[in-house]
Amino acid sequence: MPARSKEEVVQEYRVHSIEDAAMRVIARRGMSAATMQEIAEEAGVAKGTIYLYFRDRDELVDKTFERAITALHARVEAALGVEQPFEEKLRAILTAEFKFFREHREFFRLYISLRHPEGRQKRTCEPRYRARIERMSAVLQQAMERGEIRRIDPTRLALFIIEGSDAIIIERVLEDAPPPEEADVDLIAGAILEGIRT
Amino acid sequence: MPARSKEEVVQEYRVHSIEDAAMRVIARRGMSAATMQEIAEEAGVAKGTIYLYFRDRDELVDKTFERAITALHARVEAALGVEQPFEEKLRAILTAEFKFFREHREFFRLYISLRHPEGRQKRTCEPRYRARIERMSAVLQQAMERGEIRRIDPTRLALFIIEGSDAIIIERVLEDAPPPEEADVDLIAGAILEGIRT
DNA sequence: TCATGCGCTGACCGGGCGTTCAGCGCCCTG
DNA sequence: CAGGGCGCTGAACGCCCGGTCAGCGCATGA
Numbered sequence: 408m409p410a411r412s413k414e415e416v417v418q419e420y421r422v423h424s425i426e427d428a429a430m431r432v433i434a435r436r437g438m439s440a441a442t443m444q445e446i447a448e449e450a451g452v453a454k455g456t457i458y459l460y461f462r463d464r465d466e467l468v469d470k471t472f473e474r475a476i477t478a479l480h481a482r483v484e485a486a487l488g489v490e491q492p493f494e495e496k497l498r499a500i501l502t503a504e505f506k507f508f509r510e511h512r513e514f515f516r517l518y519i520s521l522r523h524p525e526g527r528q529k530r531t532c533e534p535r536y537r538a539r540i541e542r543m544s545a546v547l548q549q550a551m552e553r554g555e556i557r558r559i560d561p562t563r564l565a566l567f568i569i570e571g572s573d574a575i576i577i578e579r580v581l582e583d584a585p586p587p588e589e590a591d592v593d594l595i596a597g598a599i600l601e602g603i604r605t
Numbered sequence: 606m607p608a609r610s611k612e613e614v615v616q617e618y619r620v621h622s623i624e625d626a627a628m629r630v631i632a633r634r635g636m637s638a639a640t641m642q643e644i645a646e647e648a649g650v651a652k653g654t655i656y657l658y659f660r661d662r663d664e665l666v667d668k669t670f671e672r673a674i675t676a677l678h679a680r681v682e683a684a685l686g687v688e689q690p691f692e693e694k695l696r697a698i699l700t701a702e703f704k705f706f707r708e709h710r711e712f713f714r715l716y717i718s719l720r721h722p723e724g725r726q727k728r729t730c731e732p733r734y735r736a737r738i739e740r741m742s743a744v745l746q747q748a749m750e751r752g753e754i755r756r757i758d759p760t761r762l763a764l765f766i767i768e769g770s771d772a773i774i775i776e777r778v779l780e781d782a783p784p785p786e787e788a789d790v791d792l793i794a795g796a797i798l799e800g801i802r803t
Numbered sequence: 804t805c806a807t808g809c810g811c812t813g814a815c816c817g818g819g820c821g822t823t824c825a826g827c828g829c830c831c832t833g
Numbered sequence: 834c835a836g837g838g839c840g841c842t843g844a845a846c847g848c849c850c851g852g853t854c855a856g857c858g859c860a861t862g863a
């Protein structure tokens with residue numbers, strides 16, 4: 408039983424094509440230099456067509472970000488087991504994020520641009536980013552309650568870990584031949600768990 | 606003996622006024638929404654006047670960033686003693702950066718925007734940012750040679766620490782009543798030196 | 804095969820912004 | 834006090850880009 412009519416399938420296909428095109432153009436031109444014209448060309452449609460599926464440029468960018476970061480959240484959530492020691496959870500999160508950005512290299516610039524929104528454009532983007540922090544914060548808090556890690560302001564700590572890791576993830580995206588993922592996961596997990604003092 | 610003539614003094618004053626105005630406007634509007642018109646009004650001059658002192662918008666933004674980040678580097682350098690244990694160096698760097706961004710709150714948005722440049726605009730900005738990483742990397746490397754901290758890829762580690770700290774610094778700028786600076790310095794230094802495992 | 808309409812197109816519009824430059828007035832000098 | 838030039842001004846210019854819409858052609862169904 409096809410719950411979705413043929414029209415809906417076509418519609419969804421178009422929407423996704425355009426979002427994918429937007430992501431690629433933003434990745435290579437940057438957020439502010441990405442024009443509707445170029446996005447349309449990249450998607451193989453006319454400029455006007457985009458406006459049949461998205462109200463305006465903001466909505467297109469918003470929805471594109473939304474879809475990607477929802478996928479990222481899902482990936483992280485799927486990697487997290489229920490009864491896992493903290494170290495495994497941390498490594499699972501990092502590994503999931505590394506893998507996600509390896510498979511979606513085009514996403515990184517959109518992500519960079521929308522973490523700290525400039526003008527308006529905070530409808531969906533910034534809350535979604537904050538949700539990443541809050542998720543990590545919750546994991547940290549749970550580990551503190553279990554006595555696995557020291558008691559430290561979990562939100563601050565989450566911010567520190569996420570942004571530090573993101574910096575390494577972005578660096579990897581820009582590198583021609585990044586080191587193996589386990590090496591960077593070990594580096595981060597080791598530094599944050601054991602500290603760097605000898 | 607005035608090495609600088611009156612004209613030079615006036616010129617420098619104008620240049621600085623305009624740069625300061627640019628920084629304030631970028632802080633409140635965001636990089637892409639900051640117009641030459643508004644920067645001119647903020648500086649109390651006509652739009653055309655800006656072009657007597659800067660070739661174009663890019664040069665203005667560039668020079669503004671340059672001046673601020675040079676001041677930041679100087680502040681960090683001044684805070685670093687020669688023969689200091691690593692922990693003190695790390696705390697000195699963090700404290701200097703916290704203090705700098707507290708006194709130059711307007712700088713943070715320019716800093717965010719130019720860390721990862723979009724189009725061209727990499728003449729001075731990105732290298733200056735990389736220099737921050739390299740400076741931290743050098744401090745880490747020295748500490749490794751002295752056996753104060755474990756041997757870990759110093760550039761990666763520097764990236765992790767700087768970006769993690771920057772995230773907290775930016776968070777503080779956006780907070781109405783941030784916690785005492787020592788609290789956040791302790792958090793970062795503690796987490797990175799001793800780790801968070803109990 | 805023809806009529807219908809729906810989805811797509813892309814030329815066009817309007818506004819905004821960076822950049823220019825002709826002129827104005829103030830200061831400095833003789 | 835008169836003349837000149839230098840620094841500043843802001844109206845005007847042109848480009849660029851987001852957004853629109855009249856019309857075209859293809860698929861569909863009779």
